Amino acid sequence: MDFVLNFPFFSIMICMLAALSTFMLGKRAAAVVAKAAVFITLILSIVLTVYLHECGESFVYMMGHFPAPWGNEIRAGELEGIMAVFTCVISLLSLTAGSASIRNEIDESKQNLYYLITCLMEASLLALIYTNDIFTGYVFIEINTIAGCGLIMIKNSGRAIASAIRYMVVSLVGSGLFLIGTTLMYSVTGHLLMENIHESVMGLVADGSYDVTLTVITALMTVGLSIKSGLFPFHLWIPDAYSRSVAPSSSMLSGMVSKGYIFLLIKIIYRVIGFDVYKASGVFNIIFIAGIAAMIMGSVSAIRSKYLRRMTAYSSVSQIGYIFMGIGIANDAGAVAAIFHIITHGLTKSLLFLAASSFTGKKEDIKISDLKGMGHKYPLSAATFTAAALSIVGFPLFAGFVAKMLLANASFTEGWKMYAAISAIAVSTILNVVYFFRCIINLYAYGGFDGKDENNGTLDLKSDTLIVTGYERAIHAVSISALAVLNICIGVAPKLLSDIITKGLNVFD
Amino acid sequence: MSLNGKDKKRYYTVYRIAGALLVLILAASLIFCMFDLPGLFSADHPGENVVAERYIENGIEETGAVNFVAGMILDYRAFDTFGESNVLFAATICVMVLLLSQKPSNGKERCRKDTDTAEDVVSETTEIEEIEPLIARNDVILKTVAKFAIPFILIFGIYVILNGHLSPGGGFSGGAIVGSGFILSSVAFGFERMEIFLNKKSAGIITFVSLLIYCLAKSYSFFTGANHLESGIPLGTPGNILSSGLILILNICVGLVVACTMYSFFSLLRRGKI
Numbered sequence: 180m181d182f183v184l185n186f187p188f189f190s191i192m193i194c195m196l197a198a199l200s201t202f203m204l205g206k207r208a209a210a211v212v213a214k215a216a217v218f219i220t221l222i223l224s225i226v227l228t229v230y231l232h233e234c235g236e237s238f239v240y241m242m243g244h245f246p247a248p249w250g251n252e253i254r255a256g257e258l259e260g261i262m263a264v265f266t267c268v269i270s271l272l273s274l275t276a277g278s279a280s281i282r283n284e285i286d287e288s289k290q291n292l293y294y295l296i297t298c299l300m301e302a303s304l305l306a307l308i309y310t311n312d313i314f315t316g317y318v319f320i321e322i323n324t325i326a327g328c329g330l331i332m333i334k335n336s337g338r339a340i341a342s343a344i345r346y347m348v349v350s351l352v353g354s355g356l357f358l359i360g361t362t363l364m365y366s367v368t369g370h371l372l373m374e375n376i377h378e379s380v381m382g383l384v385a386d387g388s389y390d391v392t393l394t395v396i397t398a399l400m401t402v403g404l405s406i407k408s409g410l411f412p413f414h415l416w417i418p419d420a421y422s423r424s425v426a427p428s429s430s431m432l433s434g435m436v437s438k439g440y441i442f443l444l445i446k447i448i449y450r451v452i453g454f455d456v457y458k459a460s461g462v463f464n465i466i467f468i469a470g471i472a473a474m475i476m477g478s479v480s481a482i483r484s485k486y487l488r489r490m491t492a493y494s495s496v497s498q499i500g501y502i503f504m505g506i507g508i509a510n511d512a513g514a515v516a517a518i519f520h521i522i523t524h525g526l527t528k529s530l531l532f533l534a535a536s537s538f539t540g541k542k543e544d545i546k547i548s549d550l551k552g553m554g555h556k557y558p559l560s561a562a563t564f565t566a567a568a569l570s571i572v573g574f575p576l577f578a579g580f581v582a583k584m585l586l587a588n589a590s591f592t593e594g595w596k597m598y599a600a601i602s603a604i605a606v607s608t609i610l611n612v613v614y615f616f617r618c619i620i621n622l623y624a625y626g627g628f629d630g631k632d633e634n635n636g637t638l639d640l641k642s643d644t645l646i647v648t649g650y651e652r653a654i655h656a657v658s659i660s661a662l663a664v665l666n667i668c669i670g671v672a673p674k675l676l677s678d679i680i681t682k683g684l685n686v687f688d
Numbered sequence: 689m690s691l692n693g694k695d696k697k698r699y700y701t702v703y704r705i706a707g708a709l710l711v712l713i714l715a716a717s718l719i720f721c722m723f724d725l726p727g728l729f730s731a732d733h734p735g736e737n738v739v740a741e742r743y744i745e746n747g748i749e750e751t752g753a754v755n756f757v758a759g760m761i762l763d764y765r766a767f768d769t770f771g772e773s774n775v776l777f778a779a780t781i782c783v784m785v786l787l788l789s790q791k792p793s794n795g796k797e798r799c800r801k802d803t804d805t806a807e808d809v810v811s812e813t814t815e816i817e818e819i820e821p822l823i824a825r826n827d828v829i830l831k832t833v834a835k836f837a838i839p840f841i842l843i844f845g846i847y848v849i850l851n852g853h854l855s856p857g858g859g860f861s862g863g864a865i866v867g868s869g870f871i872l873s874s875v876a877f878g879f880e881r882m883e884i885f886l887n888k889k890s891a892g893i894i895t896f897v898s899l900l901i902y903c904l905a906k907s908y909s910f911f912t913g914a915n916h917l918e919s920g921i922p923l924g925t926p927g928n929i930l931s932s933g934l935i936l937i938l939n940i941c942v943g944l945v946v947a948c949t950m951y952s953f954f955s956l957l958r959r960g961k962i
Contacts, residue, residue, distance in 0.1 A: 185914065195774065199896060199899050199903060202781075203896050244912070244913035248738065249743070296778070299774065322778050363725070367734060370737070389724060
C-alpha cells in the first residue's frame with residue numbers, strides 16, 4: 180500500500196490532535212497550532228488529490244484491524260480529495276483573514292476555544308467527506324452541528340446566542356430526520372456500509388418489497404440534509420446565523436459547513452440509494468423546484484434587506500438554491516455542475532464575508548447606504564468584494580460564470596427542466612445584479628456622510644473600527660487576495676477542476 | 689417587515705395549523721413504515737447477517753472482550769466511538785463557551801490582585817455565598833448520607849469502568865456514575881472542597897490527557913490495521929481483568945472524560961466556572 184493512501188486518515192487525526200492541544204494552550208499558541216494543522220492538512224489533501232488524479236481510481240482505507248462490514252472504513256477518490264482541499268483552503272484563509280476579528284470580538288479567555296472549535300469542525304468535515312458508512316456520517320454530522328453552534332455563539336452577544344439557539348433547533352431537526360432515515364435504512368437492509376446498503380437496496384427494488392419505506396427513507400434523508408444546508412423553505416436560520424456571528428465564522432459556516440451536508444447528500448444519492456432508485460422516487464423533482472424557489476426568493480429577500488452581511492447571507496440562500504437545482508436536474512452533468520458550484524460558491528461567499536469584515540468594523544452589521552466612500556478607505560477589500568460580487572452575478576472570467584454555464588448546459592437534455600432552469604438562472608442573475616451592484620455603487624460613491632442620516636453616517640464608524648495590527652492587516656490582505664485570485668483562476672481555466680469532478684463522480688458508484 | 693397585532697395573530701394561527709399538519713403527515717408516514725418493517729426478533733430480519741454473526745462468533749477471540757458491546761464499540765467500530773467521544777468534547781467546549789461568559793467572579797479576581805487586602809477576600813467569600821444560596825451548608829442529613837454513599841458510588845463507578853470489557857457497562861456509564869458521585873459531594877460539602885482536587889486546571893488536564901491517550905492509541909491501531917501491520921498489543925486471556933488489548937485503557941480514558949464532563953457541566957451551570 181502506498182504511503183499516500185494514509186493521508187485522509189492523517190488529515191482527520193491531525194485536526195483532531197490540534198483541537199485537543201489548543202484546549203491547553205494560550206490564545207497565541209492556539210492560533211499558530213490551528214493554522215499549522217489546517218495548513219498541513221491542506222498540503223496532504225493536495226498531494227492526495229494529485230496522486231488520485233494521476234491514477235484515476237478510488238480506494239478504501241480500513242480504520243482498524245477489521246475489514247469493512249465489521250469495522251469502519253473511509254473512502255477517498257478524486258472528488259473527496261478536491262472537496263478536502265477546498266474546505267482546508269476556506270478554513271485556513273478564514274482563520275488568517277479573520278484574526279483581527281477574532282482578537283477584537285471574542286472574549287480573551289475564549290479565543291483558544293475558537294481555534295479548538297475550528298479544528299474540530301475541520302476534522303469532522305473531513306470525516307464527513309471521506310466517510311463510507313452512513314452511521315459514521317451521522318456521528319460527524321453531530322460534531323458539525325455542535326461545533327457550528329459554538330462558532331456562532333462564541334461572539335458573546337445576546338443576539339449571537341439567540342441565533343445559535345435557532346440554528347441548533349433547526350439543525351437538530353435535520354439531524355433527527357437523518358437519523359430516523361438511517362435507522363429505517365438499517366432495518367430494511369441490515370447494513371450501514373454504503374456499498375452493502377446499495378447492494379441490498381438494489382435487491383429490494385428488484386423484489387419490489389418495502390417500496391414505500393424506501394421512498395420515506397429517501398425523503399427523510401433528503402429533507403434532513405437540506406434543512407441542515409438551508410434549502411429554501413428551511414432557510415430561516417441562515418440570515419441570523421451568518422450575519423450575527425464573527426466574520427470568519429460566517430465565512431466558514433456559509434463556505435464549507437453547509438456544503439459538507441450537500442456533499443453527503445450527493446454521496447447518498449450516488450452511493451447509498453443509487454441514482455436510478457432515487458430518480459424513480461421523484462424526489463429529484465422536489466429538490467429541483469425547491470432549488471428554483473430558493474434562487475428567486477433568496478434574491479428577493481436579499482434585495483429587501485438593508486444591511487450588508489444580512490444581504491450576503493440571503494444571497495447564500497439563493498446560491499444554495501443553484502446547487503440544489505443542479506442536483507435536481509437529475510443527470511451526471513447536473514451533479515458535476517452542482518459540485519462545481521459548491522466549490523466556487525464556497526470560495527466566493529467566504530471572500531464576501533471576509534472582505535465585508537473591514538467595512539463593518541466592530542459593529543455587527545452595516546447599512547448598505549453607509550458603505551459610501553468605503554471603497555476609497557479600504558481599496559483592497561472593496562476590490563475583492565467587487566470581484567466576489569461579479570463572480571456571484573456570473574460575470575465572465577470569474578468562477579461563478581463557469582458554474583452557471585455548467586448548470587445551464589446540464590439542463591439542456593432534460594425537457595421541461597431546461598426551460599425552468601434557464602429562466603430561473605436568468606431571473607436570479609438579474610436579481611443578483613440588483614442587490615450586488617447597489618453595494619458596489621455605494622462602495623465607490625463619494626460622499627460618505629450625506630447629512631441626512633446623522634446617527635449612522637460613515638464618520639461615526641471611526642469609533643467602531645477594529646484595532647488592527649500591521650501584521651493582521653497584511654495577512655488579511657494576502658488572504659482575501661488569495662481567495663480572489665483563486666476565483667479568477669478557476670474562472671479562466673475551469674477545465675482542470677471540472678475534469679477532476681467529472682472523473683471523481685465516475686468512480687463514485 | 690412590520691405586522692400589526694391582528695396580522696401577527698393570524699400568522700401564528702396559520703403556522704400552528706401548518707406545523708400540526710406537517711407533524712401529522714410525518715407521524716403517519718413513520719407509523720406506516722413501522723408496520724411495513726420486518727419483525728425485530730424474527731430470524732429473517734435483515735440485521736441478522738454476516739456482520740452480527742461475526743461479532744458474536746469471533747468477537748471474543750478477535751477483540752478479547754467478553755462483553756460483545758465493548759468489543760464492538762471500542763474495537764470493531766472504534767472510529768464511530770472516537771467520533772462519539774469527540775461529540776462529548778465538542779459539547780463540553782460549547783457549554784464552556786456559553787456559560788463561562790457569565791462569570792461573576794472574573795472582575796472580582798482582577799480587583800483582588802490590585803488591592804489584595806484581607807477585607808476584599810472576606811467580602812468576596814461572602815459574595816460567593818450569595819451566588820450559591822442553594823448549596824446546603826449545614827444539612828446534617830444530606831452530609832451524613834453523602835458520607836456513606838459517596839465511597840460506594842465512586843467504587844461502583846470505578847468497578848463499572850474497569851470491568852467494561854467483562855460485564856455490561858464501560859467508560860460512558862461508569863464515568864457518569866463517578867461524575868454523579870462528584871456532584872453529590874459538591875452539593876453536600878460545597879464546591880470549595882471539590883475544588884481541592886477537581887478545579888479548572890486539573891479537570892482540563894485530566895480531559896486533555898485522557899483524550900490524547902485515546903486519540904494516540906486509536907491512531908496507532910487504525911494505522912497498523914490499515915497498513916496490515918501487527919499491532920503487537922497482547923489480547924490476554926478473555927475474562928481476565930487485564931485482557932482485551934486497548935479496550936481497558938480506552939474505557940478508563942472515556943470514563944475519566946465523562947466524569948469530568950458531568951461534574952463540570954454541573955459546576956458551570958451552577959456558578960459559571962469549574
